[in-house]
Amino acid sequence: MKLPETQTILLTRDNGVLHVTLNRPEARNAMSLAMxxxxxxxxxxxxxxxxxxxxxxxxxxxxxxxGGDIKDMAGARQKAAEGDREAFFRLNRRFGEMITRANRLPAVLITVLEGAVMGGGFGLACVSDVALAAGDARFALPETGLGVIPAQIAPFVVQRLGLTQARRLALTGARFDGHRALALGLVHEVADSAEELDKKLAELLTQVRRCAPGANRATKALVLDVDQVPMAELLDRAAREFADAVNGDEGQEGTLAFVQKRAPSWAGDRD
Incomplete structure (x- = not known):
């Protein structure tokens, strides 16, 4: 895989894992259009x-x-003042396209949440397959307090937390920490030190590497299509994919490894 040239994010690949670091620390990694x-x-x-x-x-x-980058908002406001009625729409909708793509990413998406997890950052947490959080991380949907709306984020918040909690958080702008995020079901694990957080991440990646890559991708697509595809159609597709998996390389290797009481070949994959 050829990685893109980037200025606002850092990319590092290691043993089948791509580490993506939002890298605008001077702006608390606010989400610019460039990012x-x-x-x-x-x-x-x-x-x-x-x-x-x-x-x-x-x-x-x-x-x-x-959250969102104030400079981009100011730029869109200037364009709107010059007669571009779609400036704010395009800016907001592009973020929606990105978070939708993140949600459907075939690889396992893991978020490591520290410090500010606001607005767009909150949305990214909601589309992750596994979310790890620092106990003192600060979560919020602050948009309505600024006179705007969490337009592209709200549907994913509802999917993650349910309608009742999404309504409360979006309509009050309530702030809460990582431990409360765990209780709400927003994140899966909490750590109270940087060392513990890194340890939990390492353990999680070990678990992911035990799973067959193709099986994981097919499983993620299947669960994401619940409520999107008619159930009978979805189950027919799942049965076909199960049959293909059983007869495929991963299914045969997984069965053989189980019988031989050894780790499957993919557990030791390296770049």
């Missing part, structure tokens, strides 16, 4: 490379993402 485009290019590269087992998304400088 959105670089993430889109990165996701496109991952989609075409079955060797990427997981993508780990985190932020530099002690923060995950503080």
């Amino acid at each position: 959105v485009e670089e993430l889109m290019a990165t996701f496109e590269a991952v989609e075409s490379d079955a060797g990427v087992r997981a993508l780990v998304l985190r932020g530099s400088g002690g923060h995950f993402c503080a």
